Amino acid sequence: MFKDFFDISFNNLRRRKLRSWLTMLGIFIGIAAVVSLISLGQGLQTAITGQFSSISTDKLVIQNAGSGLGPPGSTVVEKLTDHDFELINKIPGVKTASPILLRTVKIEFNNKLLFYMMRSIPDDPKKYENYYVTQNIKPQEGRLLKSGDSRKVLLGNNFVTNEDFGKLIRVGKKIKIENIEFEVIGILEPSSEFLLNNAFQIFYDEMKEVLEIGDEIDLIGLQVDSPTIAEETAEKIKKEMRKDRDLKEGKEDFSVQTPLQVIQSVNTILTAINIVVIGIAMISLIVGGIGIANTMYTSVLERKKEIGTMKAIGATNLDILSIFLLEAGLLGLVGGIVGASIGALIAYGISSGANIALGADLFVVDFSMSLILGSISFAFLIGIFSGAIPSYQASKLKPVDALRG
Amino acid sequence: MAKKSKPREVIKLKDVFRYYHLGDETVKAIDGVDITINQGDFVAIVGPSGSGKSTAMNLVGALDLATKGSIYLDKVNIERMDESELAQVRGKKIGFVFQTFNLIPTMTALENVMLPMVFQRIPLQERRERANELLTKIGLGERLDHLPSELSGGERQRVAVARALANNPEVILADEPTGNLDSKRGKEIAEMFVKLSEEGKTVILVTHDPEIAKYADKIYRLKDGKIVNK
Numbered sequence: 001m002f003k004d005f006f007d008i009s010f011n012n013l014r015r016r017k018l019r020s021w022l023t024m025l026g027i028f029i030g031i032a033a034v035v036s037l038i039s040l041g042q043g044l045q046t047a048i049t050g051q052f053s054s055i056s057t058d059k060l061v062i063q064n065a066g067s068g069l070g071p072p073g074s075t076v077v078e079k080l081t082d083h084d085f086e087l088i089n090k091i092p093g094v095k096t097a098s099p100i101l102l103r104t105v106k107i108e109f110n111n112k113l114l115f116y117m118m119r120s121i122p123d124d125p126k127k128y129e130n131y132y133v134t135q136n137i138k139p140q141e142g143r144l145l146k147s148g149d150s151r152k153v154l155l156g157n158n159f160v161t162n163e164d165f166g167k168l169i170r171v172g173k174k175i176k177i178e179n180i181e182f183e184v185i186g187i188l189e190p191s192s193e194f195l196l197n198n199a200f201q202i203f204y205d206e207m208k209e210v211l212e213i214g215d216e217i218d219l220i221g222l223q224v225d226s227p228t229i230a231e232e233t234a235e236k237i238k239k240e241m242r243k244d245r246d247l248k249e250g251k252e253d254f255s256v257q258t259p260l261q262v263i264q265s266v267n268t269i270l271t272a273i274n275i276v277v278i279g280i281a282m283i284s285l286i287v288g289g290i291g292i293a294n295t296m297y298t299s300v301l302e303r304k305k306e307i308g309t310m311k312a313i314g315a316t317n318l319d320i321l322s323i324f325l326l327e328a329g330l331l332g333l334v335g336g337i338v339g340a341s342i343g344a345l346i347a348y349g350i351s352s353g354a355n356i357a358l359g360a361d362l363f364v365v366d367f368s369m370s371l372i373l374g375s376i377s378f379a380f381l382i383g384i385f386s387g388a389i390p391s392y393q394a395s396k397l398k399p400v401d402a403l404r405g
Numbered sequence: 406m407a408k409k410s411k412p413r414e415v416i417k418l419k420d421v422f423r424y425y426h427l428g429d430e431t432v433k434a435i436d437g438v439d440i441t442i443n444q445g446d447f448v449a450i451v452g453p454s455g456s457g458k459s460t461a462m463n464l465v466g467a468l469d470l471a472t473k474g475s476i477y478l479d480k481v482n483i484e485r486m487d488e489s490e491l492a493q494v495r496g497k498k499i500g501f502v503f504q505t506f507n508l509i510p511t512m513t514a515l516e517n518v519m520l521p522m523v524f525q526r527i528p529l530q531e532r533r534e535r536a537n538e539l540l541t542k543i544g545l546g547e548r549l550d551h552l553p554s555e556l557s558g559g560e561r562q563r564v565a566v567a568r569a570l571a572n573n574p575e576v577i578l579a580d581e582p583t584g585n586l587d588s589k590r591g592k593e594i595a596e597m598f599v600k601l602s603e604e605g606k607t608v609i610l611v612t613h614d615p616e617i618a619k620y621a622d623k624i625y626r627l628k629d630g631k632i633v634n635k
């Protein structure tokens with residue numbers, strides 16, 4: 001039975017090919033937007049959470065509140081100091097802790113002055129080895145910093161090709177950091193942490209000296225005894241630091257970020273992006289639905305006589321309703337299938353492009369079957385929904401009136 | 406087939422009126438009609454334009470409801486039926502043939518003839534066999550997969566007759582079926598109706614053409630919504 005009505009409806013759409021395709025355009029665009037943007041969003045989410053999972057889940061970061069993820073130093077809030085570092089080092093559960101400096105510095109090379117991000121590397125061999133391993137830091141050219149090195153600098157992977165200074169900086173070249181000469185000892189492999197690809201790295205003590213930084217730490221990175229106590233240790237640190245600074249709970253001028261929190265805040269941002277994107281897609285789907293409704297109205301008017309004929313040969317109101325609803329549903333369904341395919345292609349194209357641009361296979365688009373099937377069924381429902389009123393009117397036509405055309 | 410001693414009443418109109426109200430004006434399209442038509446009768450309805458012929462056909466065919474009066478099909482009063490029961494009556498008991506053929510343009514001849522059976526939920530296999538048989542019988546066995554636009558007027562009307570017969574109805578209603586055909590094709594159609602009435606179908610035919618009306622057993626003349634040749 002369903003098959004018969006399906007055939008009738010399908011035939012009708014085929015007869016008016018151009019109009020059917022034009023009607024489906026709105027649905028294509030909406031569904032293509034939904035599928036591509038959500039797939040990309042999920043890919044982005046996977047890529048970003050992948051970033052943070054490279055920071056193993058037993059690591060915490062302490063920084064000044066308000067300084068956010070950007071480079072600190074400009075804010076007037078209470079700085080982290082060596083005193084804080086000592087305090088944290090003594091808290092049970094903390095395995096190792098390193099002070100980290102993260103600043104914008106003046107680099108001079110080839111008679112050109114430019115500003116770049118600089119990150120400190122711990123001086124203690126055990127700590128820098130640990131840092132190299134956990135951050136997957138490997139030299140692509142030259143070698144890594146090691147104890148005993150003096151006035152040596154590591155460059156991020158972007159400098160393999162970066163000609164901002166007019167020419168490439170190669171291993172062995174001398175550059176000036178805040179007017180002090182350093183030798184480039186190595187250029188790193190691409191890092192999953194984008195920031196490091198465009199950054200300079202030198203030993204902590206040297207950075208402190210060159211930048212004339214006093215008793216001030218930008219971040220304290222620490223490793224806890226086991227990932228299971230990360231949250232718990234974070235709470236302990238907060239409590240100790242509150243006590244030390246004489247602050248009330250909730251009034252902290254510092255923050256202790258756990259990996260979980262980082263992932264959560266990233267997820268919050270991504271969810272917000274998704275909501276905006278879905279909102280845009282919805283508007284386009286509503287427009288698509290109106291297109292279907294319009295086409296179905298026209299169709300009912302044009303086919304009045306056919307409706308009358310079908311009633312004269314025994315079609316019930318429900319039969320007519322089913323035929324027209326199916327037609328509207330099919331417009332949605334086919335629009336959805338084509339839209340989902342286009343969306344998948346777009347997402348694939350963008351992610352491939354992004355991967356080529358980033359030079360890494362970071363961006364894996366996640367085509368979830370449930371997303372594709374879900375959006376196709378949704379398109380079908382939009383069709384049915386938009387076609388409901390015209391189809392109902394068709395079914396309610398009086399046979400004599402309909403036959404007159 | 407032995408002739409029945411007492412003819413069976415298939416259609417009976419009892420004091421039927423159909424008025425249209427247009428503003429203050431009332432159009433009396435059918436103005437008190439009483440007729441009884443027996444099984445196997447071939448009846449022609451003639452009369453000037455606007456005399457109410459189509460209106461009468463629509464009432465008998467359950468496409469329209471009378472303003473007053475009763476219409477019996479097989480002794481059942483259709484005025485008491487709801488829309489889905491009327492659809493059943495139209496589908497099972499009545500076969501319509503229209504002046505403008507009214508074939509579904511997207512469907513082939515075979516599909517058009519199968520369509521009334523779709524609405525009766527008859528399985529595909531059976532539908533196809535029956536439609537094939539009907540079309541072959543009226544000489545369109547070679548035209549099964551043609552669309553209406555690929556058929557001549559006479560062929561289209563024969564497909565329409567085959568469609569009217571699809572559910573083996575008791576009554577065939579034809580409103581000016583020869584109106585769009587030349588006289589040769591028109592006569593072919595009229596001869597088909599004669600044959601159908603001989604096979605026991607009750608046929609009512611509306612026509613302007615006296616040549617066509619001659620094929621009928623009985624002629625009713627309508628004027629201003631009334632039968633005038635009693």
Ligand SMILES: Nc1ncnc2c1ncn2[C@@H]1O[C@H](COP(=O)(O)OP(=O)(O)OP(=O)(O)O)[C@@H](O)[C@H]1O
Binds near residue numbers: 425455
């Ligand atoms: N829906 C309607 N609304 C108003 N008046 C109508 C309607 N249908 C028919 N009429 C009127 O009823 C009268 C009978 O119409 P009907 O169509 O039955 O005539 P007919 O005998 O079939 O004419 P023709 O030979 O031209 O087909 C006419 O005066 C017509 O104008």
Ligand SMILES: [Mg+2]
Binds near residue numbers: 458459460580
């Ligand atoms: Mg008429």
